Amino acid sequence: MINIKEHFKLTAIYTFFATFPALLQLIVYPVIEGETRLGAEDFGYLAIVEVIISLVFTISIFGTANGLARLYYDKRDDKQAYNKLVSTVLSGIITRGLLLTGISILFAPLIGSIFNQPALQNFSEYGPWSVISGLNRAVIFMAVVLFRHEKKLIYFIIISLLSGLFRSGFQIAGVLFYELSFKGYVYGTTIGGGIVALGIIIFIYSKSGIQNKKSINSELYPFSRPLFFSELIFWGLLFADRFFLLGNPEQLGIYDNALKFAMGIQLLIQGLSASVQPEIFRFLKEGVEKRHDDIKKLSSLLLAESLVIIAVTIIPVMLFILIFYETSLRLSAGIVAILFVRYIFRVQYVIFSWPLMFSKKTIWFFILNFFVLIINLTINWILTPRIGYYGAVIAFLISSFFQVMILFIIQQKIIPIKWNYKKMLVFPFGIIGLAILLEVIKLYLNLNIYINSLILVIAIISGLLILYGKELYAILKRPGNTTRNEK
Numbered sequence: 001m002i003n004i005k006e007h008f009k010l011t012a013i014y015t016f017f018a019t020f021p022a023l024l025q026l027i028v029y030p031v032i033e034g035e036t037r038l039g040a041e042d043f044g045y046l047a048i049v050e051v052i053i054s055l056v057f058t059i060s061i062f063g064t065a066n067g068l069a070r071l072y073y074d075k076r077d078d079k080q081a082y083n084k085l086v087s088t089v090l091s092g093i094i095t096r097g098l099l100l101t102g103i104s105i106l107f108a109p110l111i112g113s114i115f116n117q118p119a120l121q122n123f124s125e126y127g128p129w130s131v132i133s134g135l136n137r138a139v140i141f142m143a144v145v146l147f148r149h150e151k152k153l154i155y156f157i158i159i160s161l162l163s164g165l166f167r168s169g170f171q172i173a174g175v176l177f178y179e180l181s182f183k184g185y186v187y188g189t190t191i192g193g194g195i196v197a198l199g200i201i202i203f204i205y206s207k208s209g210i211q212n213k214k215s216i217n218s219e220l221y222p223f224s225r226p227l228f229f230s231e232l233i234f235w236g237l238l239f240a241d242r243f244f245l246l247g248n249p250e251q252l253g254i255y256d257n258a259l260k261f262a263m264g265i266q267l268l269i270q271g272l273s274a275s276v277q278p279e280i281f282r283f284l285k286e287g288v289e290k291r292h293d294d295i296k297k298l299s300s301l302l303l304a305e306s307l308v309i310i311a312v313t314i315i316p317v318m319l320f321i322l323i324f325y326e327t328s329l330r331l332s333a334g335i336v337a338i339l340f341v342r343y344i345f346r347v348q349y350v351i352f353s354w355p356l357m358f359s360k361k362t363i364w365f366f367i368l369n370f371f372v373l374i375i376n377l378t379i380n381w382i383l384t385p386r387i388g389y390y391g392a393v394i395a396f397l398i399s400s401f402f403q404v405m406i407l408f409i410i411q412q413k414i415i416p417i418k419w420n421y422k423k424m425l426v427f428p429f430g431i432i433g434l435a436i437l438l439e440v441i442k443l444y445l446n447l448n449i450y451i452n453s454l455i456l457v458i459a460i461i462s463g464l465l466i467l468y469g470k471e472l473y474a475i476l477k478r479p480g481n482t483t484r485n486e487k
Helices: 004-032 040-061 064-075 079-106 108-112 123-149 153-178 182-208 214-245 249-286 288-324 328-341 343-358 363-387 389-414 421-445 449-467 469-477
Strands: none
Touching (some): 004 153, 040 214, 040 249, 040 328, 064 079, 079 214, 123 182, 123 249, 214 363, 214 389, 249 288, 288 421, 288 449, 343 389, 343 421, 389 421, 421 449, 449 469
């Protein structure tokens, strides 16, 4: 049985503090943007910086954060083995991050020559800083995963608060008081995140010791290696479109600004899924047959909560952009809705991936995501140079649809679960289809962007009330009780 009241309480806490750093960015962006500050072109350059940071983050982590989450349940009863696991994971992250930093310094001129834009060609001025930012992000993420599974809520909250406050504060200071360009933002990001990451390193090593055990790595890497290659491909799925748009930095800045808010939605969803994952893994450890209904119930709740977040944030974000932005970045308000709903695919992907991850069938993620990346790059190559960021949107939606459906089939073959198809597939796909239709109507009939978004929001809320009406009624009627299993 799942205590719904307790579930909502914990997910609300974890989600808020997990996304707190991203929420502070809502303050940072309008402060550094403006006619006399950073414009759409600078934000386009920041999009490329984020590509670099995310790549370094992915390589530094090397799938070991998920490995830590999984092996936690095998090692938690043996303190010595558990300390070795934690310390080894952290040591590996630091080693890979420092190696990438050295490479970025030695080969800065060569890396800068990849870009046509003069502002990006001088890689030595911003590249190593971006790489260190990726390492900082990896250390912070590892700590967040660790404390979430250990259920050390206070540590989790402290890291989230400090990470958000230091990073955002130094970003503003870097732009307004040091260098009025995208580079000032990069310097501030690195310094603010570095302070928090260094504190985490000292704290974890003081508890677990400085270790890098071969025996732990021999157990960890067979699990994490396929995840790394899968996550590297997923990085390509998320960021390849920036390179296809780089020929027009202003349009890239408009697109990426909308995506920054969309990524905020993704972080909220990640916060939700992160709070649910330990429970799902616990259910899977106890046995699918025994906890089948609980797995279904918790998964459908996660998807419903994610849809609610998407629905209630679309119009406020559009208003925020139009009110607080001054430059051509205001145009990004028009594509908020279609970019937000695409993260429905991400929730489905996460849910269907958990059974495979727990059973250590991680090789499937590499095979699947490699195939999906080929689809994404092909569509981007054909469409994005011709129709701009709508080509990137189309590429993401089509490739993500195949990604979710193929993963669903694989998951059902390996660990069958009798999902509620209306909740898990039909309704989410219907909302995405409606969003696409409304976007087409908006473009060809010049439909007002607020009418377009309002129709979509009403459809999401109405559908959720119909699908989850019984559960909602049970919660309102007996808020302190545990709900019955889903039929």
